[in-house]
Amino acid sequence: MLSLSAFPAHQFHNLRSDQLPGVEVxxxxxxxxxxxxxxxxxxxxxxxxxGTVRIWSHGRAGLVRGGETVVNAPGSGARVVERLSETTExxxxxxxxHLFDAVAAPAGGPCAAQLEVHVVAQKALVGAMQRLAxxxxxxxxxxxxxxxxxxxxxxxxxxxxxxxxxxxxGGPLRPEIARARQMIQERFAQxxxxxxxxxxxxxxKFHLLRLFREEIGTTPHAYQLxxxxxxxxxxxxxRASAAVVALECGFADQAHFTRAFKRIVGYTPGAFKxxxxxxxxxxxxxxx
Numbered sequence: 001m002l003s004l005s006a007f008p009a010h011q012f013h014n015l016r017s018d019q020l021p022g023v024e025v026x027x028x029x030x031x032x033x034x035x036x037x038x039x040x041x042x043x044x045x046x047x048x049x050x051g052t053v054r055i056w057s058h059g060r061a062g063l064v065r066g067g068e069t070v071v072n073a074p075g076s077g078a079r080v081v082e083r084l085s086e087t088t089e090x091x092x093x094x095x096x097x098h099l100f101d102a103v104a105a106p107a108g109g110p111c112a113a114q115l116e117v118h119v120v121a122q123k124a125l126v127g128a129m130q131r132l133a134x135x136x137x138x139x140x141x142x143x144x145x146x147x148x149x150x151x152x153x154x155x156x157x158x159x160x161x162x163x164x165x166x167x168x169x170g171g172p173l174r175p176e177i178a179r180a181r182q183m184i185q186e187r188f189a190q191x192x193x194x195x196x197x198x199x200x201x202x203x204x205k206f207h208l209l210r211l212f213r214e215e216i217g218t219t220p221h222a223y224q225l226x227x228x229x230x231x232x233x234x235x236x237x238x239r240a241s242a243a244v245v246a247l248e249c250g251f252a253d254q255a256h257f258t259r260a261f262k263r264i265v266g267y268t269p270g271a272f273k274x275x276x277x278x279x280x281x282x283x284x285x286x287x288x
Contacts (some may be wrong), residue, residue: 019142021237024151025133031087034080041074041230043112045097045156050207051088054167056081056217058226064166069125071156073115078168079217080214082135093129097233104148105284107156117168120159130150147181176201177215182210188227189250194220204238229264233272243267 001170013027047069054061055070056080064070067248072078074097104111121185126207132148140148173181179201184192198208198219212220228249246257263269 004180011230015136016137017139017145019140020136020149020232022099022143023132024094025136026056026090026092026094027088027133027252028034028089030090031085034083040094041097041227043074043078043097043100043115044070044072044078044092045095045125045129045152046092047088047129049089049126051083051085053084053088054082055079055117056153062117062119062166067121067122067126069129069159070117071115071120071160072117072124074112076117076121078117091126091129091133093132095149095153097150099171101154103153104157107154107157109154110160115160118157118160119166119168120162121164122155122159122162123151124156125152125159127156132182135224141281160166172244173215176208177211180212180220181216181223184224185227188224188231189248191250192220192224219276225260225264229261232261232269236273239273245269 009105010032011029015025015027016023045203048064048066050066052063052065054062055078057072057076061081063084070078082187101111103109115122128151132145132152135148180197182199183197194205194208200204201208203211209219212218212223216223218226232249235248236242242257243254246254249257251257251260258268261272265272
């Protein structure tokens with residue numbers, strides 16, 4: 001659901017619970033060509049259970065080996081660009097930034113926006129994620145799920161400052177790209193032309209496209225669409241109708257919303273609502 005594969009070799013087991021909205025745990029099994037990257041504006045804690053990969057972030061690359069976990073902020077363009085083993089297995093937790101901050105702030109941990117791209121070697125982090133995944137799969141009560149989520153976030157926050165943790169090279173975005181991203185975030189439900197965006201940051205359209213793709217990892221249009229889909233997911237989680245979601249998230253109509261949602265998420269909005277709180281093994285459809 002959160003990662004869309006254009007190749008049937010990539011399989012995802014998605015775990016969600018209506019007792020813990022704003023959280024999804026995904027088991028991934030990967031082989032063949034690298035899956036198509038999708039921007040997800042959530043805190044991502046992704047453990048590489050087996051294999052070795054090279055990831056890209058802020059225009060730089062870093063190696064991640066089996067047993068290591070990548071913790072990164074929402075909005076980070078970190079993604080796998082090369083698999084160095086025949087197959088890999090991953091376990092990832094996607095957490096709403098507001099939920100992450102609600103747990104991390106009282107404990108003095110970094111907020112979501114303060115995270116960068118951290119490669120963590122702590123086994124405790126993987127164990128905490130596995131326990132949360134098992135509890136969701138067993139339909140545990142809300143109190144137990146919140147406790148396990150709190151433990152996971154607590155370990156993630158402390159691991160960021162562990163001397164053994166590596167932060168990928170990179171740094172802040174170029175001011176023009178940071179401003180362009182902010183403009184899209186603030187107006188994601190509105191129509192924003194590339195020309196208006198380029199004028200707003202003082203770059204030519206060609207230069208903006210090149211730098212945005214280089215630093216964010218995708219085009220401004222694709223980034224805006226991902227923000228719309230993320231908002232739509234949250235609204236559907238709250239049982240909003242597809243018609244209301246389409247209107248508030250900036251889609252031309254409900255049909256346009258349905259097509260875009262299915263292409264990126266892998267399900268129609270109706271199927272997402274019906275099955276969002278069930279554990280299921282899903283072979284993701286091609287992106288076309």
